[in-house]
Amino acid sequence: MTQTTTLTDDERWQIALAKDRRYDGAFVTGVHSTGIYCRPSCPARAPLRRNVRFYATPADAEGAGLRACKRCSPNTQSAEEACVLAAIAAIRADGAKTLDQLADLTGYSPTHFQRLFKRTVGLSPAAFARALREERVREALETGTSVTDALYQAGYSSPSRFYDGTKGRLGMTASDWQSGGEGRQIHWRVMQTTLGPMLVAATGKGVCCLSFGEGEAELRARFPKADLVEADDSFAALFDEVLTAVEQPGSDNAHIPLDVRGTAFQQACWEALRRIPAGETRSYGEQAAMLGNPKASRAVGSANGANAIAVLIPCHRVVPASGGVGGYAYGPEIKAELLKREQQR
Known part of the structure; x- marks a missing residue:
């Protein structure tokens, strides 16, 4: 069981979409349209987000009038x-x-x-x-x-x-x-793209964040003790390369340096993402197989969700095995457009 005291409901929703078994027992997912509650890893088809509420314990869910799912038995422990x-x-x-x-x-x-x-x-x-x-x-x-x-x-x-x-x-x-990263300089800029405003941030080693619809406040939440500096012309060439990679997804961007933080498992997942050819997709299970563990699809989904460098680490290339685009931190519309552009190229 994974500790979740700092998780938001949006993060719990992403965990439920990824069916991450590690969070079983940490909270339950209540589906009010059906009147049941489930484990985060329940294999049943994902419900609509508007019908879902999250509860700390099975007792809390039952107090809200829900009953335990018979498929994943969230109120028992195997x-x-x-x-x-x-x-x-x-x-x-x-x-x-x-x-x-x-x-x-x-x-x-x-x-x-x-x-x-x-x-x-x-x-x-x-x-x-x-x-x-x-x-x-x-x-x-x-x-x-x-x-x-x-x-x-x-x-x-x-x-x-x-x-x-x-x-x-x-x-x-x-x-x-x-020092919590204190003293490290991160240079950032919000750039306009055909996908909407894009935040790019880099250290002296490489790009450390690429996200859509975010700004300085979100960047500071990711790096609370770093020295955030608006990027000057010395970063123009790097940021222009990032812009090209976003506007023309599928173009060769392996030369763009990255400065990422993550566990060994997360870094392995991110490297596997970069090996998926542009224009192609993989399921979570297929990505797990690339790592030598076909049954780790839930953990893979969680690692993908922790990716802070969109496009350059292409988590948009992973889709549900059941079909459709699936979830994406910056909205399914952006994910669908990135895939469409890659396939056209």
Whole structure:
């Protein structure tokens, strides 16, 4: 179960569209047109957004007059879910455990437990433990703990193990995380496009944000302690290349540098997106298969939703297997137009 105290209803809706199994038990989705409530991962067809409300617990949903979905049984916990939750609790309490130790704890064979854990969480037990350590480092640094103390408290045997394990994933150094990104300069500009106003932002390393219908306020929410500077002419060439990539989606933009932050799993998902040829689409399951785990489609959907660099990391190329355009952070109309332009090219 994933903690969701900071999630908005829009984020919960995206989780429900992605059918992200990791959020099962964290909240339930109430469908008032049918009178039922479901897990976020319920395999049933997605309802209309206007008919949906979200509840913290099954009891809250039932108090609103809804009944449990018989297909996903949101008011019960399966034996497999209980085992995965027990394993997660053990990893959180004691740090990294071997696969054999976790399998013994749950009563499954190591091979079966590995498949079960990855299907439920979207990561292997080892990858989950690494992500947990990285998150603990971030949290410690943001409270003012020294870099060295934060690394050892999180379970790293040496600073070099942290830097080797997270190279290319955090997008900031440990010192940057200690200050919440304070002191980093992000240069930004809102540009007019045929798809509407587009926000582009970049560090000295590359583009860190590309979004539609957003401005300085939204950028500051993403990077609350960075030094936001309106881009001058030194960024004109880069931003013009970004504009061309948006107006002519499908053109070669691999040379445009990016500066992204994400977990190992998110970065792998984003790299897989960039390997989808322009003019083609993939389902979430097909994208998961590209990563070597066909059953991780829900986790893939969540990672795609965390993508802050539209078009250049083309999450618009992933559509529901059932047909249609599917959800998109900036509206299905923009997603449909991007796909249409790519297919025409």
